[in-house]
Amino acid sequence: DQQVKQNSPSLSVQEGRISILNCDYTNSMFDYFLWYKKYPAEGPTFLISISSIKDKNEDGRFTVFLNKSAKHLSLHIVPSQPGDSAVYFCAASATGNQFYFGTGTSLTVIP
């Protein structure tokens, strides 16, 4: 039972354009959401998070949007750079409980 879903296994974007990665969840108790970035042969690296009291959080080129009614979050990367090419995982948790991860979206930024 996959509580966090990333329906796009891959995404290709031109350098300088916007990358939008999507994530859906089913558990309405989730109140904390994170995005991780993973390069091959490395562990996931924390990128950005958002709590359910917000609908947007921005950190430099990265912005996460949360739509609680739709149980949907997205990560926007603007402008996209070749170094952003990696697998991106979204994760969700209910406070104090375990994290659930999506299956990942492989982003390729084309120079």
Add this chain to the structure above:
Amino acid sequence: SAVISQKPSRDICQRGTSLTIQCQVDSQVTMMFWYRQQPGQSLTLIATANQGSEATYESGFVIDKFPISRPNLTFSTLTVSNMSPEDSSIYLCSIQGTLTTTDTQYFGPGTRLTVL
């Protein structure tokens, strides 16, 4: 943030043998976890490593197959016992609860295990 190291980084093992993976953190942390990422799949939580007591295992994972130790607040081991090719995965240690943050999990570099 805390620095997390894992040993070994990768290994190739024979069926029926066991491998112990070490996770070392450079500062004390509240919680340590072990995950598995099978090829093409998401990260699956194996267990929470509890300091000084038995680990808490998720559904589908048992202590006999994945014994875990956590003798202190900076170190944990995961053993993959009696391995089969289905155990070929990336095994990841993660931490939560550092001096600077309590809500976010941070991951080690992972151990890539191949079982022949």
